[in-house]
Amino acid sequence: xxxxxxxxxxxxxxxxxxxxxxxxxxxxxxxxxxxxxxxxxxxxxxxxxxxxxxxxxxxxxxxxxxxxxxxxxxxxxxxxxxxxxxxxxxxxxxxxxxxxxxxxxxxxxxxxxxxxxxxxxxxxxxxxxxxxxxxxxxxxxxxxxxxxxxxxxxxxxxxxxxxxxxxxxxxxxxxxxxxxxxxxxxxxxxxxx
Amino acid sequence: xxxxxxxxxxxxxxxxxxxxxxxxxxxxxxxxxxxxxxxxxxxxxxxxxxxxxxxxxxxxxxxxxxxxxxxxxxxxxxxxxxxxxxxxxxxxxxxxxxxxxxxxxxxxxxxxxxxxxxxxxxxxxxxxxxxxxxxxxxxxxxxxxxxxxxxxxxxxxxxxxxxxxxxxxxxxxxxxxxxxxxxxxxxxxxxxx
DNA sequence: TTTATATTTGACTACGCGGTCAAGAACTGA
DNA sequence: TCAGTTCTTGACCGCGTAGTCAAATATAAA
Numbered sequence: 061x062x063x064x065x066x067x068x069x070x071x072x073x074x075x076x077x078x079x080x081x082x083x084x085x086x087x088x089x090x091x092x093x094x095x096x097x098x099x100x101x102x103x104x105x106x107x108x109x110x111x112x113x114x115x116x117x118x119x120x121x122x123x124x125x126x127x128x129x130x131x132x133x134x135x136x137x138x139x140x141x142x143x144x145x146x147x148x149x150x151x152x153x154x155x156x157x158x159x160x161x162x163x164x165x166x167x168x169x170x171x172x173x174x175x176x177x178x179x180x181x182x183x184x185x186x187x188x189x190x191x192x193x194x195x196x197x198x199x200x201x202x203x204x205x206x207x208x209x210x211x212x213x214x215x216x217x218x219x220x221x222x223x224x225x226x227x228x229x230x231x232x233x234x235x236x237x238x239x240x241x242x243x244x245x246x247x248x249x250x251x252x253x
Numbered sequence: 254x255x256x257x258x259x260x261x262x263x264x265x266x267x268x269x270x271x272x273x274x275x276x277x278x279x280x281x282x283x284x285x286x287x288x289x290x291x292x293x294x295x296x297x298x299x300x301x302x303x304x305x306x307x308x309x310x311x312x313x314x315x316x317x318x319x320x321x322x323x324x325x326x327x328x329x330x331x332x333x334x335x336x337x338x339x340x341x342x343x344x345x346x347x348x349x350x351x352x353x354x355x356x357x358x359x360x361x362x363x364x365x366x367x368x369x370x371x372x373x374x375x376x377x378x379x380x381x382x383x384x385x386x387x388x389x390x391x392x393x394x395x396x397x398x399x400x401x402x403x404x405x406x407x408x409x410x411x412x413x414x415x416x417x418x419x420x421x422x423x424x425x426x427x428x429x430x431x432x433x434x435x436x437x438x439x440x441x442x443x444x445x446x
Numbered sequence: 447t448t449t450a451t452a453t454t455t456g457a458c459t460a461c462g463c464g465g466t467c468a469a470g471a472a473c474t475g476a
Numbered sequence: 477t478c479a480g481t482t483c484t485t486g487a488c489c490g491c492g493t494a495g496t497c498a499a500a501t502a503t504a505a506a
Contacts, residue, residue: 064474
């Protein structure tokens, strides 16, 4: 019926995600995107109607990928404290390049400053699911007596989620992986009963 | 000898700081600055050679003002745990408007992503002096036996500084003051011996 | 009053941005 | 082969940006 698309839209979305992740929304231009994807502007418009939609799709992709990794890592550990460690390990990046980019969700949260409803929804989803993962582990740890019971599991989950956000920021502002990981180790160690 | 300046450069710098604080570096235009300061572009150039210098001076002003407030609040408390609470109280803003702006240093850190040496220096200064304040209180608390001694004072200071950064981020992304304050209360409570 | 110096003012430049348009190219079903 | 539809391509548009220029203006020393 019609001319077939010459590029893989999924692959291109992933490339765009990389650019947005590295540079943020405002700082990435269409020139950046076309240069790295080798797809001309109008062709991108054909699939994603504008820069904003392309960004939101990129952000959603980032969220899903990272949550999937995190949930997989968490599922691999049965001991609650070990699972918390696995989660904290999962949110930090191994390679230097990714570490300097920081977390795309957090970057976006601060770039938009809570003024964009769609971006806010992404942030909320990321935070909720991460905290749910944490809270589950904490509840089990409290039941087993390895995690302090003088605080509520929800309260501690928010606490650890906050520490993780701080660590993600540390990463981005140039701290070494060991520094970021160390702070999270301390944050977990303080939870032990 | 020459025509005197018609505006107060310090007052104008403070106004510019407000704009940069609210909008960030890239998002504020000279139009924004001239509108709020009522000073024409070229006159600003006369005092601050370009947008970047004006921003850096604004950031330094922000840092000094906030650190001064923080150090004053800390000096007002003698009990270590109370002093930590005072510090945490000091980093959160009371009025809604300031809260949504978040912390200008953190905002800048994330906007520039650790790629700007001058901005990095500001961030480092802010973090160092805040952590020094915290570490001092922790050391005293450990000496008095009110703060857990199984961790080093430096480690705990970094830990609490990290929690504070997280809370500042929460503030900006729309959390209520009570949520941010609550997380910090928990973070302090976990330090108690 | 004159002169040297600095500030003010608004017009101006060059550029990069997101987004659009129109024409040509490629594919499929008839 | 042809008609219909979508994709591709590069030129184009309007706008907002940081920064510059030069003329007009105001002050204080000589």
